[in-house]
Amino acid sequence: MSVLVYTESEKGKFKKSAFEVASYAYKVAQDLGTSVTAVAFNANDEASLGNYGVSKVLKISNDQLGTFNAKAYADALTQAAEAEGAKVIILSSSADTKFLAPILTAKLSAGYVPNVVAAPDSTSPFVVKRTAFSNKGFAHTEISSDIKIIGVSNNAYGVMENNVSAAVEDFNPSLGDADFTTKSIEVDKVAGKVSIADADIVVSGGRGLKGPENWGMIEELADVLGAATACSKPVSDLGWRPHGEHVGQTGKPVASNLYIAIGISGAIQHLAGVSSSKTKVVINNDPEAPFFKAADYGIVGDAFEVVPKLIEKLKEFKAQNA
Amino acid sequence: MAIFETINLKVPMKILVCISNVPDTTSKINFTDGDTKFDTNGVQFVINPNDEFGLTRAMWFKEKQGATVHVATVGGAQTEPTIRKALAIGADEAIRVNAEPTDGFFVAKQLAEVVKNGEYDLVIAGRESIDYNGGMVPGILATLLDMNFVNTCIGLEVDGNTATALREIDGGKEKLSTSLPLVIGGQKGLVQESDLRIPNMRGIMMARQKALNVVEPVEASQPTQDQKFEKPAPKGPVKLVDADNVGELVNLLHNEAKVI
Ligand SMILES: Cc1cc2nc3c(=O)[nH]c(=O)nc-3n(C[C@H](O)[C@H](O)[C@H](O)COP(=O)(O)OP(=O)(O)OC[C@H]3O[C@@H](n4cnc5c(N)ncnc54)[C@H](O)[C@@H]3O)c2cc1C
Ligand SMILES: Nc1ncnc2c1ncn2[C@@H]1O[C@H](COP(=O)(O)O)[C@@H](O)[C@H]1O
Numbered sequence: 001m002s003v004l005v006y007t008e009s010e011k012g013k014f015k016k017s018a019f020e021v022a023s024y025a026y027k028v029a030q031d032l033g034t035s036v037t038a039v040a041f042n043a044n045d046e047a048s049l050g051n052y053g054v055s056k057v058l059k060i061s062n063d064q065l066g067t068f069n070a071k072a073y074a075d076a077l078t079q080a081a082e083a084e085g086a087k088v089i090i091l092s093s094s095a096d097t098k099f100l101a102p103i104l105t106a107k108l109s110a111g112y113v114p115n116v117v118a119a120p121d122s123t124s125p126f127v128v129k130r131t132a133f134s135n136k137g138f139a140h141t142e143i144s145s146d147i148k149i150i151g152v153s154n155n156a157y158g159v160m161e162n163n164v165s166a167a168v169e170d171f172n173p174s175l176g177d178a179d180f181t182t183k184s185i186e187v188d189k190v191a192g193k194v195s196i197a198d199a200d201i202v203v204s205g206g207r208g209l210k211g212p213e214n215w216g217m218i219e220e221l222a223d224v225l226g227a228a229t230a231c232s233k234p235v236s237d238l239g240w241r242p243h244g245e246h247v248g249q250t251g252k253p254v255a256s257n258l259y260i261a262i263g264i265s266g267a268i269q270h271l272a273g274v275s276s277s278k279t280k281v282v283i284n285n286d287p288e289a290p291f292f293k294a295a296d297y298g299i300v301g302d303a304f305e306v307v308p309k310l311i312e313k314l315k316e317f318k319a320q321n322a
Numbered sequence: 323m324a325i326f327e328t329i330n331l332k333v334p335m336k337i338l339v340c341i342s343n344v345p346d347t348t349s350k351i352n353f354t355d356g357d358t359k360f361d362t363n364g365v366q367f368v369i370n371p372n373d374e375f376g377l378t379r380a381m382w383f384k385e386k387q388g389a390t391v392h393v394a395t396v397g398g399a400q401t402e403p404t405i406r407k408a409l410a411i412g413a414d415e416a417i418r419v420n421a422e423p424t425d426g427f428f429v430a431k432q433l434a435e436v437v438k439n440g441e442y443d444l445v446i447a448g449r450e451s452i453d454y455n456g457g458m459v460p461g462i463l464a465t466l467l468d469m470n471f472v473n474t475c476i477g478l479e480v481d482g483n484t485a486t487a488l489r490e491i492d493g494g495k496e497k498l499s500t501s502l503p504l505v506i507g508g509q510k511g512l513v514q515e516s517d518l519r520i521p522n523m524r525g526i527m528m529a530r531q532k533a534l535n536v537v538e539p540v541e542a543s544q545p546t547q548d549q550k551f552e553k554p555a556p557k558g559p560v561k562l563v564d565a566d567n568v569g570e571l572v573n574l575l576h577n578e579a580k581v582i
Contacts, residue, residue: 102461
């Protein structure tokens, strides 16, 4: 009857979102008077999940699952849910999780609500708050099925420490050829670069930057801040930046702590995708740019003058606070 | 029988594109009936952008590989202009399941019935609808039908029964090999923005002659229900920092916002 949580890792190391979903699961388990069981695939340091309220870890060590495979992972999670008799399953909002969640939903005949931004409104009936209409609104959604799956938005609930001692058990799901009918051939990822989904800070450039040759300062700013780089839609459509960097309603959503928009006007489709970010900064030479209405801090000025100064000030700040 | 195994009989694919009818991206969002319903007043409805990329890719399969392309939506009669637009862009036939799409599982069950009856080899759906953003219909559909599934698909090639798909992952891309029957959750990348087609007069005229079959829904449960909606709290005014005093921004981000 425990609350099950899927804790994602990369190269054996838990992602920050794993601790966030574990924290969320602990809250739900408290409300339901039960405990949290985590499922970890090929991760190291499983016991560290105890810091975030996990009492039991089902440790899967399986080379076949070395590369993420949605169908096989969903099957393994289904078996774990069944073994634990779990009625509530907590997931993150990563691209991988959003790939496996609907498969898991169908396998368990569950009710699934993604993009959840807060602890449940209530657990009886089970109601959660989620974003809808591309962040232009929220819905309070009841899940009435026996098994409930919740996808927690990144950075929405936060990482909470709750120290319990985590018992680690080996778990060996039985997998067959049918789980591997879709195979990964090649993963193309820039090593050492923070992804938009995992970043605490995102630095984003728009058409105001005039051309791809001017992205050096954007990358330098991102570098100083340990941030991911992003861009507006026309910038990717023009081929100035890779499509994977396009954020907004039809691109990637951004839910970072800090979002810095440089030379971006703030069209409704752009704002819809980035509004979940906690603090928004805009740098634009047009004081009438709509982004100023959606931002927390702003500088009216020429990006080509402001950004180099900002980089310099941040370097000084870092040197002082190092 | 051996002879048949050596001949690669390439039967043209049958493709179903799932279309969700959504508010235009510029829509202002409001709620009515004590915040229990989306206010459609003055809202323009369009083909979900992710589905438009999928439909355009389907047109490529039609023109280059002789595929047949049908479109399906689960929705009331008010969705018909949107499906007509898909027919005007070039789909051969349309199916409308006459039910309100209030829950992703319910919608997937309805589409599963359509796919079973139509024996489609490839189902192109979108990564998510931009209204309720469930991002769940394609994956549930694939699993209900035991079809392969690739989500956040940004590239797709089909050769006979094998498919090569490109998927967007956090921080990069992944290339996958799979086989038909297949469902994808697609997005921009399947085709580029500049490949999208605006229906021309001839297309619109031809669409009037094409079949738009209305079918009644099958019995299915609805595990989730939206109880109430809410708009984000209004935002306070922006704090402006002088362009000559950039250090102040660093100070505010550190001491006030506490994000650096
Ligand atoms: C169906 C649909 C979906 C869409 N989805 C998205 C989406 O997901 N994401 C998205 O971003 N857009 C999306 N758009 C596009 C959106 O409507 C805008 O066209 C786009 O966001 C504008 O990008 P931009 O701000 O970079 O460019 P512009 O609107 O051209 O703005 C450039 C800004 O830079 C400023 N500027 C110019 N020079 C300087 C300088 N030297 N220093 C500082 N500032 C300067 C200008 O004042 C201006 O505000 C979508 C549109 C449609 C129709
Ligand atoms: N009512 C619907 N009718 C047909 N297809 C739909 C419907 N709702 C969702 N879909 C398809 O499923 C995709 C993902 O939608 P969703 O799960 O609602 O975010 C959409 O891009 C469509 O391709």
